[in-house]
Amino acid sequence: MIPVKAIAADDEPGVLLLLKSILCELDDIQLVGTAKNAADTLRLVKDRNPDLALLDIELPDMKGIKLAEKIQEMKPDLYIIFITAHKEYSLEAYRVYAYDYILKPIDKERVKNTIHRIQKTLGASERLLTKLASRLQTTKLAINLGYERVFLNLNDICYLEKHGRQTILHCVNGNHTARDTLRNFEQQLGTGFFRSHKSYIINIEQIERVVNLPGSSYYEVKFKKSNGKALLTRNRVHALMNLLES
Structure with a gap:
């Protein structure tokens, strides 16, 4: 009861x-x-x-x-x-x-x-x-922006980027800077998001291509609806490919 x-x-x-x-x-x-x-x-x-x-x-x-x-x-x-x-x-x-x-x-x-x-x-x-x-919770993400609490559709988030003690959310319709850590966001996001790098979380559904960077230990991730780019470490490539192919 x-x-x-x-x-x-x-x-x-x-x-x-x-x-x-x-x-x-x-x-x-x-x-x-x-x-x-x-x-x-x-x-x-x-x-x-x-x-x-x-x-x-x-x-x-x-x-x-x-x-x-x-x-x-x-x-x-x-x-x-x-x-x-x-x-x-x-x-x-x-x-x-x-x-x-x-x-x-x-x-x-x-x-x-x-x-x-x-x-x-x-x-x-x-x-x-x-x-x-x-x-x-599975369709929205709540973020605090000063005196506002904004609810973002998860599908509209292309990737999240660590920026000092803040996090930049790169979205289809623009960016938002939140005073919260990437780790905290990672705990709130569902299985559709992937930690590609210590400074990046990417939306799997928004990935357009993964580019090998010659002479670098990283790959570059490009997105369907954002001009921004995220980094992918080489030791995370196989985990991401398995997710994309499943």
């Missing part, structure tokens, strides 16, 4: 103790704070950044429905479960997209089952985000 941070708000100390006991019986649930009023609850949402809030519908300083609306303004993706002795607010609770509305006396198993469902939903969302991030 995915780890979930929870808060609980109720003006009855006994209820808070019971909720704490229930949450302690669940795997990957952390109770990060309790409150006896709405003001303290809002501070917990701000300071602890929970995933789930267990709320009483009647708090001394604010109705639970109003509190839920304020919470949603602060953290729209936070799950809310109302736990209350009042039946009459159930329709309003679903209007503010409460995940469940549990009446007192508290049914422990229902609380557990509801939280399990929330964990599964959060887990599915996490897996989707991971998948999308992985897909983005």
